[in-house]
Amino acid sequence: MQSQQAFRIETRAWLEQNCPKSMRTSMVQEEVVWGGRNAEFANPDSEIWLQRMAEKGWTCPTWPSEYGGGGLDKDQTIVLGEELARINARPALTSFGISMLGPVLLEYGNHQQKQEHIPKIVRGEIRWCQGYSEPGSGSDLASLSTKAELQGDNYLINGSKVWTSYADKADWIFCLVRTDFDVPKHSGISFILFDMTSVGISTKPIQLISGSSPFCETFFDDVKAPASNLVGRLNEGWTIAKRLLQHERTMISGFGLSAGQSDNGGTTSTISSLEGTAMHYRGDSKKLSDPVLRDQIARFKIDADAFAHTSKRSIEESKQGQGPNATSSMLKNYGCELNKRRYELMLQAIGSQGLGWEGEGFNDEELQLTREWLRSKANSIEGGTSEVQLNIIAKRVLGLPDILSLAQK
Amino acid sequence: MALVLSEEQQLLKDSAKNFCEQNAPVSVLRGLRDSKDEQGYDQGIWSQMIELGWAGMAIPEAYGGFDFGYGGLGVVLEETGKTLVSSPLIPTVLVGATAIAQLGNEAQKQVLLPKIVAGELLTALALDEHTSHNPSKIATTATKVDGGYSLNGSKTFVLDGHIANMLIVVARTSGETDSEQGISLFLVDANAEGLNIARTIMVDSRNSSNIQFKNVVVAEDALLGEKDQGFNGLDSVLDIARIGIAAEMLGSMQAVFESILEFLKQREQFGVLIGSFQGLQHRAAEMYSEIELCKSAVRAALAGLDEPDTTQAEIAVLASMTKAKLSEVFFLVSNEGIQMHGGIGMTDEFDIGFFIKRARVAQQFLGDSSFHRDRYATLNGF
Ligand SMILES: Cc1cc2nc3c(=O)[nH]c(=O)nc-3n(C[C@H](O)[C@H](O)[C@H](O)COP(=O)(O)OP(=O)(O)OC[C@H]3O[C@@H](n4cnc5c(N)ncnc54)[C@H](O)[C@@H]3O)c2cc1C
Ligand SMILES: Cc1cc2nc3c(=O)[nH]c(=O)nc-3n(C[C@H](O)[C@H](O)[C@H](O)COP(=O)(O)OP(=O)(O)OC[C@H]3O[C@@H](n4cnc5c(N)ncnc54)[C@H](O)[C@@H]3O)c2cc1C
Numbered sequence: 001m002q003s004q005q006a007f008r009i010e011t012r013a014w015l016e017q018n019c020p021k022s023m024r025t026s027m028v029q030e031e032v033v034w035g036g037r038n039a040e041f042a043n044p045d046s047e048i049w050l051q052r053m054a055e056k057g058w059t060c061p062t063w064p065s066e067y068g069g070g071g072l073d074k075d076q077t078i079v080l081g082e083e084l085a086r087i088n089a090r091p092a093l094t095s096f097g098i099s100m101l102g103p104v105l106l107e108y109g110n111h112q113q114k115q116e117h118i119p120k121i122v123r124g125e126i127r128w129c130q131g132y133s134e135p136g137s138g139s140d141l142a143s144l145s146t147k148a149e150l151q152g153d154n155y156l157i158n159g160s161k162v163w164t165s166y167a168d169k170a171d172w173i174f175c176l177v178r179t180d181f182d183v184p185k186h187s188g189i190s191f192i193l194f195d196m197t198s199v200g201i202s203t204k205p206i207q208l209i210s211g212s213s214p215f216c217e218t219f220f221d222d223v224k225a226p227a228s229n230l231v232g233r234l235n236e237g238w239t240i241a242k243r244l245l246q247h248e249r250t251m252i253s254g255f256g257l258s259a260g261q262s263d264n265g266g267t268t269s270t271i272s273s274l275e276g277t278a279m280h281y282r283g284d285s286k287k288l289s290d291p292v293l294r295d296q297i298a299r300f301k302i303d304a305d306a307f308a309h310t311s312k313r314s315i316e317e318s319k320q321g322q323g324p325n326a327t328s329s330m331l332k333n334y335g336c337e338l339n340k341r342r343y344e345l346m347l348q349a350i351g352s353q354g355l356g357w358e359g360e361g362f363n364d365e366e367l368q369l370t371r372e373w374l375r376s377k378a379n380s381i382e383g384g385t386s387e388v389q390l391n392i393i394a395k396r397v398l399g400l401p402d403i404l405s406l407a408q409k
Numbered sequence: 410m411a412l413v414l415s416e417e418q419q420l421l422k423d424s425a426k427n428f429c430e431q432n433a434p435v436s437v438l439r440g441l442r443d444s445k446d447e448q449g450y451d452q453g454i455w456s457q458m459i460e461l462g463w464a465g466m467a468i469p470e471a472y473g474g475f476d477f478g479y480g481g482l483g484v485v486l487e488e489t490g491k492t493l494v495s496s497p498l499i500p501t502v503l504v505g506a507t508a509i510a511q512l513g514n515e516a517q518k519q520v521l522l523p524k525i526v527a528g529e530l531l532t533a534l535a536l537d538e539h540t541s542h543n544p545s546k547i548a549t550t551a552t553k554v555d556g557g558y559s560l561n562g563s564k565t566f567v568l569d570g571h572i573a574n575m576l577i578v579v580a581r582t583s584g585e586t587d588s589e590q591g592i593s594l595f596l597v598d599a600n601a602e603g604l605n606i607a608r609t610i611m612v613d614s615r616n617s618s619n620i621q622f623k624n625v626v627v628a629e630d631a632l633l634g635e636k637d638q639g640f641n642g643l644d645s646v647l648d649i650a651r652i653g654i655a656a657e658m659l660g661s662m663q664a665v666f667e668s669i670l671e672f673l674k675q676r677e678q679f680g681v682l683i684g685s686f687q688g689l690q691h692r693a694a695e696m697y698s699e700i701e702l703c704k705s706a707v708r709a710a711l712a713g714l715d716e717p718d719t720t721q722a723e724i725a726v727l728a729s730m731t732k733a734k735l736s737e738v739f740f741l742v743s744n745e746g747i748q749m750h751g752g753i754g755m756t757d758e759f760d761i762g763f764f765i766k767r768a769r770v771a772q773q774f775l776g777d778s779s780f781h782r783d784r785y786a787t788l789n790g791f
Contacts, residue, residue, distance in 0.1 A: 275791035288791045297791065298782040302730045309705035313412035330698045393697060394690035398670060401685040 007076050011083045018052045019089050020045035027090045029368060035093055035124025037171050046090070053092035054123040060098055063106060067118035078315075096165075097121035097128040099251035101174050104244045108191075108232040117172075117193070129196070130248075131161045131175035131218060132241070139388050141176070142185045142238060146220065148177035148192060150227060155179075155192060157200075157223040163382075167203040167216035170196050174244075180235050191237035194225035210374035211357075248383045249328040253311065253335035255379055274300065274342065278349035293348060300341055307334055326396040333389035336379035343373040412708045418484050421477070424461075425488035432457060433494045435760045441495060442614040448572055449608075449616035450495045456528065464502050465526035468510060473523035479649065479714040483656040483707065490660025493767055495615050497531050500569035503653040504646070505532030508577050511649075512594060512634035512642045521575075521596075533573035533599075535564040535620055536643075542776040544579070544647060545589045545640060549622060551580035558582070558595065558632075560603075560625040566774075570618030571608040574599050578622070582637050589640040594633040601625050613770040614763070645721050648728035651775045652710040655735040658771050659707045662700055662739045665746040665764045669693065672750055689749060696745060699738045706731045726788050733781035736772040743768035 022045045031042045033050055041047040053059050056070060061077045063069020072080060102121050105114060120126040137144040146159030157177060167173070172195055180188030196203075200223040205213040232240050275297050278288055288294040314327055346369060347354045354369055356362030380386040394400045414422065433454050441449060458464065466482040468474025475481075482503065489498060506525045509517060509532075524530035538548055549562025560580055570576070576597040584591025599606070603625040611617045634642045673684030673693065683689060710727040713719045719727075743765040747754035754761050772778065 275786075275789065279791060286790075288786070294786050294791065295779070295782055298786040298789075299733075301789070302733050302782065302785060303702070305730050306702040306706040306734050309412060309709040310702050313705045313708065316411070316413045327701075330694075330701060333694075334698050334702070387691070390691040390694040391687070393694035394687075398690075398693055398697060400670075400673060400690050400693065401682045 004075050004079055008079050008083065011080055012086075014056075015083055015087060015089065018049075019087060020049055023049045023090050023092075024087050025090070026088065029372075031090075033091075033093050033124065034127055034166070034169070035095055035097075036127025036169065037125070038169070039124060039127075046092070049090070050092045050124055057122055059093040059124065060102060060122045063102065063118065063122065067106075067114050068122040069118070074315075093124045095121065095124065095127060096130055096170075097126065100130060100244050100248050101128050103247045104240050105231065107243065108240050112228070113193075113231060126171045127166070127169060129164050129167045129170035129173050129218075131164055131167075131173045133161060133163045135160065135162050139385055141241070142189065144176055144178060144189065146175070146177050147181075148179050148190060148225070150179075153227050154224040155227060155230070157192075157194070157220045157225060159220055161218040161220075163206070163215050164203070164218040165215045165382075167196070167218045168205055172196055173218075174231075176237060176241055179237075183235070186238045188235055189237040189241065190234055191231045191240040192225055193229045193231060194223065198223050198225065200224070208375065209377070210371040212371070212375075245384060246325065246328045249332035249389070252379065252383045253328065253331035255335055255339040255376075274345055274349060277346065281350050281353065293345075296348075297345055300338070300345055304338055304342075307338055310334075326392060329384075329389040329392040330397070332383060333380070333386050333393070336386065339379050340376050343369075343376045347373055411712055412705060414484065414708075415480070417477075418480055421481055422484040422488060425463075425485045426491070428457070428461065429488050429492040429494055433489070434492050435763055438493050438495050438614055438763060439760075449569075449614075450497065450572075454494070455496050458496060458498065459526075459528035462526075463498065464506075464528055466502065468506055468522050468526055472510070472518050473526045475526075479653065480711045482653060483711040486653055486656040487660035487663075487707075490657035491664040493661065493763055497569055497572075499650075499654065499657070500534065500573065500616075501525060501530070501532045504534045504568075504650045505530075505575075505577060507649050508532075508534065508594070508633065508643075508646045511646050512639075516630075517596070517633065530575060531569060531573045532575050532577055533567050533569045533618075535567045535570065535576050535578045535597075537566050538562065538564055540565070542773065542780055544643060545592065546587055547579055547581045547592055548586045549578070549580045551578075551582050551593060551595060551627075553582075554626060557626055557628040560595065560597070560622040560627065562622050564620045564622075567606075567618045567620050568774075569616045570620050571606050572616060576604075576620070577633060579639070579643060584637075591637050592640040592643065593636050594639045594643060595627050595631045596633050597625060597627055597631065601627070611770060613767040615767070615770065641721075645724065647775055648721075648724050649714060651728045651732040651781075652707070652714060652724075654771055654774055655703075655731045656707050656711065658735045658739045658768070659700075659703050661764055661767060661771070662703065662735075662742040665742050665761065666696060666700055668761060669696075669746055669749050672753075676751075692745060692749075696738075696742055699741065703735050703738050706734050722788065726785065729776075729781040729785040729788065732776055733778045733785060736778040736781070739768045740772060740778075 022043060031046060033041065033046050057063065057065055057068055058070045058080065061070035061072045061080050065071030098121060102118060105117060132141060134144050134146060146157065146161065148155040148157045172193060174191065174193050177190055177192055178188050179190040200221040202219045203216040205216050207213045275288065278293060278297060282289055311331060314331065350366065350369065353362060353366050356367055356370060358367060395402050437451055437454065441451065462475050463485050465474035466477045466485060467479050470476045486498065502525065506522060509521050513521065521530060536544060539546060549560065549564065551558040551560050560578060562580065576599055578595045578597050580593055580595060581591050582593040603623040605621040607619045609617045609619055670693065673689060674682060676683050710731040713724055713727045746761045746764060750759065750761055753759050
């Protein structure tokens with residue numbers, strides 16, 4: 001294995017050569033690359049950037065090269081991250097395939113499933129959505145009732161999901177289904193993959209308070225999914241489901257890190273520095289004139305610093321390839337609350353200019369901020385609510401007794 | 410910057426933990442308090458700490474120390490924080506030795522540092538003059554006299570003032586009372602003529618004192634660092650001390666939290682363990698998260714101190730971030746420590762009270778959270 005320094009030099013040179021100039025600027029919402037059969041590239045450079053990064057497997061740097069991943073070890077991954085950050089490079093690809101499905105497929109999928117799906121995730125060819133929540137099953141996810149019955153070589157799926165982010169844009173879905181109704185709720189769930197173009201699937205977008213409609217109601221009416229698409233063993237899907245949630249939470253906790261790390265969490269604003277924004281809008285030069293806001297911003301930034309050190313420490317502490325654990329709930333909860341605080345402070349900093357909805361009188365960034373502030377409220381709901389994360393910490397990390405057996409096991 | 414302990418640091422931490430649990434539990438502090446001990450610390454335990462090399466932890470080998478860095482001293486402080494060890498470790502080893510190592514000339518370092526390592530010299534920093542920390546608001550004067558300086562003024566909250574052999578005194582050689590310009594540091598023999606040292610009994614049962622200087626004359630070579638230009642160096646010494654005290658606070662808050670968890674898993678009310686009540690669970694989970702952040706802040710700050718490339722400005726930001734955060738969280742955890750123990754938490758017989766008392770003193774020492782948030786904002790240009 002080559003030394004870290006050599007890898008750094010090589011990486012820096014490659015990025016210098018291959019990262020287009022316009023990809024070295026902070027991400028803007030409309031230019032986030034989600035990939036998929038109908039991939040959109042609002043900025044043509046992002047297609048070039050994706051293609052080059054995917055070729056090296058660096059959209060998924062730690063995944064095995066056997067399946068198209070980067071095959072990097074932990075130290076190299078850190079170096080790559082640092083070098084990307086050094087030039088302010090945008091993420092080449094953002095997807096639920098990368099942050100959620102891929103890691104569990106690598107852990108629980110069979111060789112054929114990995115071979116079929118992993119390379120397409122790396123290259124951004126297939127866009128995935130998450131079929132977990134149902135109208136009757138939110139925090140108590142394990143009570144889900146979407147039904148899958150084996151009929152010949154296929155599972156026949158009936159039921160509905162809700163809050164399915166980008167179900168209307170996704171190519172495939174990873175879905176939790178009930179395959180046994182006669183056992184305790186956690187023991188009858190299976191984890192299955194199927195194509196969203198299958199006959200019998202319909203989606204209906206739901207509008208958010210921020211005005212956009214990124215998620216849907218999703219209906220399954222006699223949908224056929226090949227039995228070979230079941231991941232792991234029949235009725236043992238809950239283990240995989242929980243593992244995936246840990247990955248999802250780790251991803252969402254990233255919202256608490258500094259802006260610019262693009263995702264759908266409302267952190268793509270180009271108005272980046274909170275204190276700079278506050279001073280700009282108030283016309284202050286050396287010191288923020290509102291002492292209360294100044295103190296609140298300082299407190300926020302101190303927490304954000306300590307949180308960033310904590311994220312870093314958790315990466316250093318996790319052994320190579322071990323991935324996230326129950327502390328991902330702590331990171332998720334804290335990161336989300338921080339992100340929400342950041343948007344509230346941003347609104348306070350900007351004053352009435354931060355409260356525009358549309359039209360004249362506001363610039364694009366200001367209008368985007370209003371929407372992102374609203375979107376950020378979902379951070380402590382999606383991926384398991386803050387209350388659910390606190391339950392998990394209390395039980396799994398602190399070992400406190402679980403009298404009501406409401407465990408999110 | 411490594412945020413996980415090295416193998417050496419981990420070993421040191423384990424042995425410090427072992428030592429404190431075996432030899433210096435909270436009952437030692439209780440004993441010192443109840444007997445109104447003159448010294449305010451246990452000589453036998455301090456001697457053992459010297460033997461373990463703790464006094465030379467962060468001192469370079471060239472001056473008789475063990476060159477273990479502030480990362481090393483930090484893990485020791487964390488462990489002494491868990492059992493609230495009262496000793497000269499903070500006033501002499503963390504503050505005094507750092508001041509001499511950072512600001513002293515070669516002769517001062519050669520003479521004084523080995524004595525600290527050997528436990529032959531105790532120091533006290535005479536800095537603050539007001540009820541809140543403000544290192545540039547210095548009215549104590551040092552006026553030039555034949556062959557040296559004459560010191561006049563008064564100091565408060567001087568840790569170990571009444572047992573130190575030597576005081577490190579912050580005085581004004583020029584400039585206005587509020588100015589960073591014109592501040593100088595002096596090494597003053599504790600037996601010097603004109604000194605009036607009055608021990609103060611603090612709520613945390615640790616040593617502190619008020620000191621008055623009336624024409625205290627010191628020689629020319631008593632100057633520590635540059636004349637008039639002492640503030641910058643002082644501030645960097647204080648930053649190291651702030652990070653060190655934060656490490657101690659980290660240990661103390663972990664001890665409180667452990668006690669809380671133990672109680673939640675053992676106390677029954679309404680026919681069940683109280684730890685099963687969500688009203689307590691969520692608060693415990695939030696405290697856990699805050700303590701994890703504190704751990705990371707302390708580790709990052711200590712690593713920053715030992716990293717040769719860290720600038721003074723970066724250390725200042727790390728120090729204020731860490732001291733502000735730790736002060737806030739220790740406040741929270743010490744309050745919850747009492748609340749979650751119910752009536753027992755209010756009793757003197759139970760140790761938790763010692764921790765909330767220590768918390769408030771540690772919060773104040775070298776700047777509370779609002780001092781450091783203000784400083785953090787200034788350092789970050791807003
Ligand atoms: C923007 C967004 C995107 C999403 N994307 C997806 C997606 O792609 N795929 C998907 O499957 N789901 C998705 N979700 C759904 C999300 O996972 C659920 O909304 C979430 O799990 C909460 O479920 P619920 O909405 O039914 O709320 P409920 O479970 O009904 O909760 C209501 C309130 O009760 C509290 N509560 C519930 N149980 C407990 C308890 N045991 N202790 C204390 N408090 C409790 C909750 O914390 C919450 O405050 C998304 C949600 C949002 C907002
Ligand atoms: C200064 C002082 C004076 C007092 N004077 C009197 C007096 O004159 N006469 C008298 O009879 N008593 C007196 N008390 C006792 C007092 O009423 C009890 O301490 C109090 O009721 C709490 O009970 P406990 O100490 O057993 O704590 P516990 O009941 O053991 O409580 C421990 C912790 O668990 C929490 N907890 C318990 N149950 C729940 C729940 N269901 N949900 C969430 N949290 C829970 C509590 O809030 C507390 O934080 C006094 C106490 C003090 C401190």
